[in-house]
Amino acid sequence: MSRLHVVSGKGGTGKTTVAAALALALAGEGKRTLLVEVEGRQGIAQLFETEALPYEERKIAVAPGGGEVYALAIDPEFALLDYLHMFYKLGSAGRALKKIGAIDFATTIAPGLRDVLLTGKACEAVRRKHRHGGFVYDYVVMDAPPTGRITRFLNVNDEMAGLARSGPIHHQAQAVMRVLKSPETAVHMVTLLEEMPVQETADGIAELRAAGLPTGAVVINMVRPAILGPEAVDAVANGRRAAVAKALSAAGLGGARRGGHAERLVEPLLEQAREHAERVALERSQRAELGRLELPTHELELLTDGVDLAGLYRLAADLRKQWPS
Numbered sequence: 001m002s003r004l005h006v007v008s009g010k011g012g013t014g015k016t017t018v019a020a021a022l023a024l025a026l027a028g029e030g031k032r033t034l035l036v037e038v039e040g041r042q043g044i045a046q047l048f049e050t051e052a053l054p055y056e057e058r059k060i061a062v063a064p065g066g067g068e069v070y071a072l073a074i075d076p077e078f079a080l081l082d083y084l085h086m087f088y089k090l091g092s093a094g095r096a097l098k099k100i101g102a103i104d105f106a107t108t109i110a111p112g113l114r115d116v117l118l119t120g121k122a123c124e125a126v127r128r129k130h131r132h133g134g135f136v137y138d139y140v141v142m143d144a145p146p147t148g149r150i151t152r153f154l155n156v157n158d159e160m161a162g163l164a165r166s167g168p169i170h171h172q173a174q175a176v177m178r179v180l181k182s183p184e185t186a187v188h189m190v191t192l193l194e195e196m197p198v199q200e201t202a203d204g205i206a207e208l209r210a211a212g213l214p215t216g217a218v219v220i221n222m223v224r225p226a227i228l229g230p231e232a233v234d235a236v237a238n239g240r241r242a243a244v245a246k247a248l249s250a251a252g253l254g255g256a257r258r259g260g261h262a263e264r265l266v267e268p269l270l271e272q273a274r275e276h277a278e279r280v281a282l283e284r285s286q287r288a289e290l291g292r293l294e295l296p297t298h299e300l301e302l303l304t305d306g307v308d309l310a311g312l313y314r315l316a317a318d319l320r321k322q323w324p325s
Contacts, residue, residue, distance in 0.1 A: 001324065002183065002184055002185055002186035002214070002216065003126055003135075003137075003138070003139055003140065003184050003185075004122065004123070004126045004139075004140050004142070004179065004180075004184055004185040004186070005019075005022060005026070005139060005140070005141045005142070005185075005186055005188060005216065006142045006144045006150075006154065006185065006186070006187040006188065006216075007019035007022065007141065007142065007143055007144055007188050007190060007219075008144045008145065008146060008147055008150040008187065008188070008189055008190070008204065009146065009147055009189055009190030009191060009197070009201070009219075009221075010146055010147050010148075010190075010191065010196070010197045010200045010201070011146050012192075012197075013190045013191055013192050013197050013221055013222075014190060014221045014222060014307075015143065015144075015146070015190040016037070016041075016043040016044065016047065016143050017047060017221070017307050017312070017315070018188075018190045018219050018221055018300065018315075018319075019035065019037075019044075019141050019142070019143040020035060020044060020047045020048070020143075020312055020316075021300070021312055021315040021316040021319050022141050022188075022316075022319060022323075023035040023069050023139070023141040024061060024063050024069055024312065024313065024316035025063075025316045025317075025319040025320035025323055026067075026138070026139040026141065026323070027061075027063035027065075027067030027068060027069050027138075027139070028063050028064055028065040028067050028320055029065040029066075029067060030065055030066045030067050031063075031067045031138040031139065032067065032068045032070070032136070032137050032138050032139075033063075033067065033068070033069050033070070033137060033138065033139045033140070033141060034057060034069075034070045034071070034072060034125050034137045034139070034140045034141070035060075035069055035070070035071045035072070035140075035141045035143070036071070036072045036073075036074055036121070036122050036125070036140065036141070036142050036143065037053075037071075037072075037073050037074070037142075037143040038074050038118040038119075038122075038142065038143070038144060038145065039143070039145060040073065040075070042073065043143065044060070044071050044073070044143065045060075045071075045073075047307065047309075047312055048060045048061055048071070048309065048312070049308075049309050052073075053071055053072065053073035054073070055072070055073065055074070055075045055078040055079075056072070057070045057071070057072045057125075058070060058071055058072070063316070064313075064317070070137070072121075072125075074117075074118050074121045074122070076114045076117050076118060079117035079118065079120070079121050080113075080117055082121070115152075115153050115156045116156045116172060116173050116176060118153075119153070119154065119156055119176050119180065120156075120172055120175075120176045122140055122142050123175070123176050123179040123180070125137055125140050126140050126179055126184060127179065144187075147189065147200045147201065147203070147204040148200070148204075150187065150204060150207075150208070151204070151207040151208055151210075151211050151213065154180050154187070154208075154211075154213055155177075155211050155213065156173050156176055156177065156180075180213060180214075181212055181213060181214065182214075183214065185213075185214050186214055186215070186216030186217070187208055187213055187214060187215055187216055188216040188217050188218070188219060189201045189204055189205060189215075189217075189218050189219070190218075190219045190221050191218060191219070191220055191221070191290070192220070192221060192222055193220060193223065193282070193283040193286045193287065194282075194286065195282075195286065198286045198289050198290060199289075201218060201290070201293070202289065202290075202292075202293060205218075205293050205295070215295060216295070216296075217295055217296040217297065217298055218290055218293060218295050218296070218297045218298075219297075219298050219299075219300060219319075220287075220290070220297060220298070220299045220300070221300050222300070222301075222302040223299045223300060223301050223302060224279075224301075224302050225301070225302075226280065296324075298319060298322040298323065299322075300315050300318060300319065301315075301318070303315070
């Protein structure tokens with residue numbers, strides 16, 4: 001099983017929530033997971049109802065079974081300071097560069113360098129070991145940029161080609177790519193059963209495959225329950241009033257006789273049922289589109305009251321049942 005799980009998806013699909021739930025799910029049975037974010041939005045802190053994450057690995061949750069979830073908000077400026085210290089031994093000198101704005105300048109004019117630093121920090125956590133030889137983290141989960149930027153973000157070797165063809169930066173980019181293009185990594189896409197997110201998911205998967213980056217699973221988020229069964233949906237789709245009235249009567253909404261309570265309810269409920277039937281048909285077609293990607297799919301229910309900490313644990317438990325061990 002992969003140890004670096006990169007989670008992407010179109011904005012609004014809940015990729016940060018899914019990344020957090022996956023980190024909790026993987027941390028079950030005594031495992032240790034590091035959850036990292038790279039966009040500076042502090043979405044992880046909000047989900048876990050904790051204070052803003054600093055640039056340090058901090059335990060934020062205990063998973064069922066005793067596992068632990070640590071979190072890290074990767075800041076490109078601090079990551080560059082780490083890099084300068086690691087490769088050039090520029091401890092105090094690096095901090096002086098930050099004071100005069102040189103660090104921010106470097107990461108702004110060279111976005112390829114920024115991505116190397118962000119992905120490099122995550123890959124370092126994947127490779128990090130204890131003195132006795134075991135990995136510090138069993139899994140690392142990255143809340144990554146959205147679908148439209150994910151391939152470019154991860155394909156840092158190509159991004160750095162024009163900036164550094166040799167030297168430590170070049171070697172760092174190559175080391176990152178060895179992890180990102182290995183079986184240790186899986187890139188997962190989060191989507192909704194709607195046309196635009198599904199199309200962006202398909203496009204994103206195609207780009208990842210073209211770049212030689214390893215694809216993982218598709219997580220269908222915010223799945224709404226089917227209110228009507230297949231027969232009822234078919235009856236609505238074909239406008240069979242008598243069948244709908246009978247179904248209402250069977251549900252205890254009064255007799256189905258003409259002029260009865262059920263009869264009066266038929267028209268307004270038929271309209272709502274038609275809308276539901278249209279949504280069911282759309283979702284069925286979108287599931288078929290996702291099936292053509294030939295990737296494992298997992299579904300998470302829509303939490304109608306929003307995602308609080310209890311809801312996050314609920315999603316994690318559901319994901320854990322579906323995820324391969």
